[in-house]
Amino acid sequence: MAVFTPVSLDDVTQWITQFPLGKALELKGISSGIENSNFFLTTERGEYVLTIFENLSFEQLPFYLNLMRHLADRGVLVPAPVANHQGELITALHGKPASIVSKLEGSSQMEPQAVHCDAVGAMLANMHLAGRDYPLRQPNLRGLEWWHETTPLVLPYIPEDKAQLLKAEVHYQETFAACDHYKQLQVGPVHADLFRNNVMFDGERLTGFFDFYFAGCDTWLFDVAVTVNDWCIDLDTGVLDEVRVRAMLDAYHAVRPFTAAEQHAWQTMLRAGALRFWLSRLYDFYRPREAEMLTPHDPAHFERILRERIATPAPGLF
Ligand SMILES: Nc1ncnc2c1ncn2[C@@H]1O[C@H](COP(=O)(O)OP(=O)(O)O)[C@@H](O)[C@H]1O
Numbered sequence: 001m002a003v004f005t006p007v008s009l010d011d012v013t014q015w016i017t018q019f020p021l022g023k024a025l026e027l028k029g030i031s032s033g034i035e036n037s038n039f040f041l042t043t044e045r046g047e048y049v050l051t052i053f054e055n056l057s058f059e060q061l062p063f064y065l066n067l068m069r070h071l072a073d074r075g076v077l078v079p080a081p082v083a084n085h086q087g088e089l090i091t092a093l094h095g096k097p098a099s100i101v102s103k104l105e106g107s108s109q110m111e112p113q114a115v116h117c118d119a120v121g122a123m124l125a126n127m128h129l130a131g132r133d134y135p136l137r138q139p140n141l142r143g144l145e146w147w148h149e150t151t152p153l154v155l156p157y158i159p160e161d162k163a164q165l166l167k168a169e170v171h172y173q174e175t176f177a178a179c180d181h182y183k184q185l186q187v188g189p190v191h192a193d194l195f196r197n198n199v200m201f202d203g204e205r206l207t208g209f210f211d212f213y214f215a216g217c218d219t220w221l222f223d224v225a226v227t228v229n230d231w232c233i234d235l236d237t238g239v240l241d242e243v244r245v246r247a248m249l250d251a252y253h254a255v256r257p258f259t260a261a262e263q264h265a266w267q268t269m270l271r272a273g274a275l276r277f278w279l280s281r282l283y284d285f286y287r288p289r290e291a292e293m294l295t296p297h298d299p300a301h302f303e304r305i306l307r308e309r310i311a312t313p314a315p316g317l318f
């Protein structure tokens with residue numbers, strides 16, 4: 001399903017000569033994924049993933065690919081982009097931007113236990129620290145400004161009680177973002193979509209974070225909130241599982257200690273993390289892109305999480 005641009009081994013045979021990867025031996029389309037055309041590529045040098053970007057442009061991609069290169073160079077487990085002989089990470093294939101990155105071992109852990117949350121928390125903190133000297137800047141394109149612009153576009157489609165909640169929450173978050181506590185939060189490159197399906201595990205060993213195409217500069221705490229809201233919940237109810245929350249937060253804190261300002265902002269950030277995905281799911285549900293081929297994710301899941309975070313205080317950061 002997720003090969004929108006077909007590519008054959010023949011197509012790649014000539015194209016690959018610009019990379020220091022030897023000959024292409026095998027190419028296999030990857031069926032999951034919703035944004036891009038992805039292939040497992042075997043060459044004389046090893047196993048890689050070839051991506052043809054269907055929506056992001058040559059101008060937008062350097063932030064993401066260079067961030068992955070930067071993090072990989074600092075020992076964070078992420079796919080390492082491979083440069084061609086000219087030092088370029090992004091080159092054209094069938095007229096679209098394409099890149100080759102290293103293949104991560106393992107598979108996604110869709111039923112995480114505390115041990116997995118511990119590994120994700122520690123790696124997330126390492127990733128934030130490693131991103132401190134990343135020189136490129138791009139805001140989180142699904143941040144506050146996008147919430148402000150997108151809310152009026154979905155309001156006409158949803159019933160009054162949901163519309164009230166959405167408007168009230170955006171207002172609450174905007175007010176908080178204007179306060180001094182918010183301005184004290186540490187900011188840097190964040191993944192911003194670190195769900196279970198964007199991390200690989202080989203058993204209990206974390207082998208990497210991937211799918212950085214929602215990354216941007218935002219508060220580190222927002223990234224933690226998005227991650228906790230997916231990894232540490234009961235998927236049916238959205239209720240936080242204290243054991244997994246503690247494992248993730250303690251592991252993060254051991255690498256990069258949370259601050260008092262972050263402790264103060266924590267409950268609000270969990271709400272922000274829920275709002276972000278409720279809104280994007282509403283938008284994708286009611287205003288699907290023309291070329292959208294897959295069933296959109298269920299917005300009700302994140303509405304439930306938002307209501308739950310408003311009603312029930314979460315365990316503290318430390
Ligand atoms: N670097 C990688 N190593 C191993 N598998 C990968 C890698 N990148 C992507 N994949 C596989 O491809 C699938 C689709 O990738 P994803 O980034 O989610 O696609 P999309 O951006 O189209 O949503 C993933 O679920 C994973 O199985």
Ligand SMILES: N[C@@H](CCOP(=O)(O)O)C(=O)O
Binds near residue numbers: 035280
């Ligand atoms: N995690 C988001 C959707 C983003 O899709 P991805 O497969 O690229 O992570 C959601 O669940 O709404």
